[in-house]
Amino acid sequence: MKKTYHIIMTIIGIAGMTLSTTFLSSCLDESPKDRLLEYKAYDSSTNLYINSVGNLYNYIGGNSNSQGIQGTYRGVYDYNTFTTDEAILPTRGGDWYDGGFWQDLYMHKWTSTDKALLDTWNYLYKVVGLCNHSLAEIEYNKNLLNDSEYNEYTAEVKGLRAMFYFYIMDMFGNVPLSMKDGATLDDMTQATRQEVASTIISQLQEAATYLPDEHSNIQGKYYGKFTRPVAYFILAKMMLNNEVYLGNGEHTFNIDGKQLNAWEACIYYCNMITKEGYSLEKNYADNFAVHNETSSENIFTIPMDKTLYSNQFWYLFRSRHYNHGSAIGMDAENGSCATLLTVKTYGYGTDSIDSRYSINFYSDTLRVDGKIVYLNNGDPLIYRPLEVAPDLTGSKYEKTGGARMSKYEIDRTAHADGKLQDNDIVLFRYSDVLLMISEAKVRNGEDGTQELNMIRNRVGMNDRKATLQNILDERLLELMWEGWRRNDMIRFGIFQKAYDQRKQVDNEDSKFTYLFPIPQAVIDMNTKLKQNQGYK
Structure with missing residues (x-):
């Protein structure tokens, strides 16, 4: 079932180097006077790519709080890790109390006024807005491009935008959906989580046709880029989480002329990644080595180089x-x-x-x-x-x-107390693909034991039967510290329960903590937005 929802709303307008986040921060004017009047003109397809596509990769990593998908504090990674049964950041005397921030994450006591949550929202939507603007610049300057270049540039930006919407939708649920550049606050409405998820799927399916069929973790022209296997990976995640994102019930998708249920679709995209030549590294630890750019397993990484890039790993x-x-x-x-x-x-x-x-x-x-x-x-x-x-x-x-x-292997030549390292930060990995196949098979009434034990046998562990509990445990054993635990716990229906040393908060049986609250400062700017259930 392939759907596209056209919801006209724009989040960010850019004039020159000025960024106007019209509803992302309460301190900005609701009627920005610097909205783009005309797009930049470029003199070549190369310069257009550098300034409208290449510059977007500056935002996947980061070096300050709440910036980057991984690497820094109080952002996407921390909200998806320290809210779970995987990891904890204890108060240690005078260290790490930080106004109760870390304990609140673990105990599920976050609020809509948390500054870090607002900063994370602003970061994610900033990149969405930049993607929208880049698409507008490509369209304005399409005379510089042949058909192949136009399709490839557009697909790459749409893929990146879909990836950022994946994190927005996963964390916040019903959110504004912007697919164009340059609208006013009055144009903004709130899309349902199902609409956002369906749009992510359709945008990735469309983009995959034109994305380069290359491994992006390997140094070279496509190093760190959004390529076709990266799109397949996110599509597989969307299918695996279909009941969370699209609602309960059977969801079908028309893929290559066949009607597939969500589990079959997940397996399809995982198999496409396998056909791309990815495989398990013989040594599990090699995926996180100082020089891990040759990994046969890493699908998408944040490139790191202590002398070339500002991205940090804290x-x-x-x-x-x-x-x-x-x-x-x-x-x-x-x-x-x-x-x-x-x-x-x-x-x-x-x-x-x-x-x-x-x-x-x-x-x-x-x-x-x-x-x-x-x-x-x-x-x-x-x-x-x-x-x-x-x-x-x-x-x-x-x-x-x-x-x-x-x-991650310690880079003994790293700068900034190890934060500027040469180990690329691993975001998507082939072992996760095998675990997705195993889980999708089990949920579809099939046997996923072979894929599960490929993971276990690689590290010398005994075989296990592929049950949902064994798969959930294996995901913890294999993907520890990689930022997927909240996503997994929600899909398995246990995120709202008491676990480890955490007790349920009031009304958590309603599963309201499956979503974070929309930051109050955002709602104050746009009163059309409704807060997620369970939050004030």
């Missing part, structure tokens, strides 16, 4: 104990760690611990270059995976509780 820095950072010649913030549920799922403390545990976590007595790291009092630094709570203040293990983030 998560290792945030997690390591101070003395751990000092031992590798860097600073550290002694914060984030795995939850109790996570380390128990990995089998910590048993004879059957998962082999990926030692790759994903720093745990127990810490050694750097084979030498024990010591605390300031002379005791060995021992991370305590089972000594975790939302507030560790006053605990014997206040500073050492929790298994800490590892996964």
Whole structure:
């Protein structure tokens, strides 16, 4: 079932270098006087690409709070990770209280007035607006392009816009849907989540025809670009989450002249990715190595280079104990760690611990270059995976509780205390594709055991039957620290339940926390917008 909803609304207008976010921030004027009057003229197709398509890639990563899909704090990644049973950022005495922000994420007590939520909304919609403007510039200057160039430039921007709408729709549900450049506040209306999801699907299906059939994680012309396999990956995610995004009931899609249900469609797009030549790396850890650009498994990454790009990766820095950072010649913030549920799922403390545990976590007595790291009092630094709570203040293990983030190989030549590293940040990965196939098969009444055990056998773990619970557990074991846990928990219907050390908030059986509230500052600017259910 292929639908396109035409909802005319524009979010951002640009004149020269001036950006007017007409409803994204309450501090901006409702009637911007700098709306675009005419589009820039370019002298070549190359310059048009650089300034209307290439410049959009500056926004996938970031170096300040709430900016970038991954890499920084208080943005898309943190809202999708520290709200779950996967990871926690405990208060450690005078560290990490931050007005209760991190505890509120874990406890599901966020509000519509959270500044970080507004900043995240503004970031996502800013990029949508830039995409809309880029499409307008391409259209205005299409005389510079042959038909192939026009189709490819347009497809690339539409693909990027659809990806950002995927995160907006996933986090906020019923949201404004902008498909053109340069409208006023009066034109803005609120689309349903189903309408936004259907538009994302149709836009990606349309774009995939013209996108380059290339691997974007490999250095070269298409490095870091939105290519056809990237579109297929998001389409597979849309199909896998169809009941969340499109509503309960059977959804069918016309793909290549065949009517497929959502699970069949998910498998179709996953198989298309397999045909593109992706495969599991023999060594799980190689996907996160300092130089991971040759991975056969990584589908879409944020390119990182300490001397070329400003994108930063803060998560290792945030997690390591101070003395751990000092031992590798860097600073550290002694914060984030795995939850109790996570380390128990990995089998910590048993004879059957998962082999990926030692790759994903720093745990127990810490050694750097084979030498024990010591605390300031002379005791060995021992991370305590089972000594975790939302507030560790006053605990014997206040500073050492929790298994800490590892996964990414430490770049010992990194700048800015490791935040400017050469490891590309992994967003989409082929192992996730295999897990999507396994899950879609099970939900469709088929056997997904083969795909599940391809993942397990790669890391030397015993076979398991593909049940929904085993697949959910495997997604935690395989995709730890990769930003998918909230999406998974909602799809499996457990995000609203008490888990780990978290209790339900009032009325959470209604599943209202499946969506974040639309920031109040946005509603104040546009009173046509309705707040998500369950929020004031």
